[in-house]
Amino acid sequence: MLSEKEIERYDRQIMIFGKEGQEKLKNSKVAVVGVGGLGSPVAYYLAAAGIGTILLIDEQEPELSNLNRQILHWEEDLEKNPKPLSAKWKLERFNSDIKIETFVGRLTAENVDDVLDGVDVIVDCLDNFETRFLLDDYAHRKRIPLVHGAVEGTFGQVTTIVPGKTKSLREIFPNVKERKGKFPVIGPIAGVVGSIQAMEVIKLLTGLGEPLLNRLLLVDLAYNTFDVVELR
Amino acid sequence: MEERTLVASHRATLFNFPSNLFWVMWMKVTVRYFARYRSLVGKSEEELEVPDGITVRELIEILKERHPVLKNEVFAEEDDLADVNVSRNGRYVRFDEVLRDGDIVAIFPPVSGG
Numbered sequence: 001m002l003s004e005k006e007i008e009r010y011d012r013q014i015m016i017f018g019k020e021g022q023e024k025l026k027n028s029k030v031a032v033v034g035v036g037g038l039g040s041p042v043a044y045y046l047a048a049a050g051i052g053t054i055l056l057i058d059e060q061e062p063e064l065s066n067l068n069r070q071i072l073h074w075e076e077d078l079e080k081n082p083k084p085l086s087a088k089w090k091l092e093r094f095n096s097d098i099k100i101e102t103f104v105g106r107l108t109a110e111n112v113d114d115v116l117d118g119v120d121v122i123v124d125c126l127d128n129f130e131t132r133f134l135l136d137d138y139a140h141r142k143r144i145p146l147v148h149g150a151v152e153g154t155f156g157q158v159t160t161i162v163p164g165k166t167k168s169l170r171e172i173f174p175n176v177k178e179r180k181g182k183f184p185v186i187g188p189i190a191g192v193v194g195s196i197q198a199m200e201v202i203k204l205l206t207g208l209g210e211p212l213l214n215r216l217l218l219v220d221l222a223y224n225t226f227d228v229v230e231l232r
Numbered sequence: 233m234e235e236r237t238l239v240a241s242h243r244a245t246l247f248n249f250p251s252n253l254f255w256v257m258w259m260k261v262t263v264r265y266f267a268r269y270r271s272l273v274g275k276s277e278e279e280l281e282v283p284d285g286i287t288v289r290e291l292i293e294i295l296k297e298r299h300p301v302l303k304n305e306v307f308a309e310e311d312d313l314a315d316v317n318v319s320r321n322g323r324y325v326r327f328d329e330v331l332r333d334g335d336i337v338a339i340f341p342p343v344s345g346g
Contacts, residue, residue, distance in 0.1 A: 125346045127344065132344075150343045153267065176344065218267075228322070
């Protein structure tokens with residue numbers, strides 16, 4: 001049941017998907033894997049939307065050069081507070097109705113089952129395909145949705161994986177070559193792609209609209225292009 | 233005409249055809265470039281006249297000849313298709329897919345940053 005306060009807090013979105021939709025968000029647990037450029041807006045908007053439990057996963061501490069895009073981390077967190085803890089501190093003050101759980105460490109084949117236990121949706125905010133494929137495999141084993149996002153430069157991509165309904169990440173990107181080292185990226189593209197990922201989560205949980213199933217959205221903010229590629 | 237010669241001679245390299253063959257049928261395809269490819273090539277799309285019925289893989293060979301910057305900065309020498317995704321008329325395709333006249337082919341790199 002939603003409290004009076006919650007009904008007021010979420011009034012504007014209850015107008016979209018009803019109290020029933022809001023209760024679904026409240027009773028859900030979403031994992032945000034990677035609390036960086038994408039993870040910041042994703043976690044922020046999911047907290048704003050009233051997702052009952054958000055699990056934040058990352059092994060790093062923020063660095064100065066992260067702050068052009070990783071807006072949940074502040075100067076005072078630099079090289080001190082691991083990203084999940086830095087983000088938890090702000091999100092708990094932003095929305096005291098929700099629960100923020102953290103895992104500081106790297107996801108591995110050994111720990112993934114324990115760490116992601118009980119999660120309803122996984123949001124891929126990672127910076128490497130090796131761990132993405134680990135999430136992909138887990139999502140398929142447990143048959144839970146995975147919202148993929150990635151950015152580079154002014155460009156980004158989003159697609160939503162639903163086991164049994166869509167292609168897997170491995171099928172979509174069979175020969176990914178990892179580019180090691182630092183890559184160019186500007187804050188707003190992480191903001192746009194992360195916002196779209198957060199919306200995908202809300203759609204999956206409430207049944208609103210149509211998620212990007214078997215469709216890959218390609219965004220380039222340098223030219224304001226939004227293209228959808230059919231993956232079937 | 234110059235363009236045709238270029239592509240025809242490329243075709244010749246691919247299949248050991250004599251490059252002065254007249255009877256090669258031609259088709260037009262529109263190639264759209266995304267992300268890094270767009271900045272490297274310097275335009276969002278172009279229409280090309282290419283031999284009829286070539287595959288995606290053969291089109292990429294033609295693009296590499298046409299835009300050496302793609303060859304040098306995007307496709308490594310070995311395993312040179314590893315880093316490119318292709319859609320044909322808005323649908324994701326594999327490299328052995330055969331192209332038809334009027335097709336719109338988009339090429340985009342998978343990005344991995346977060």
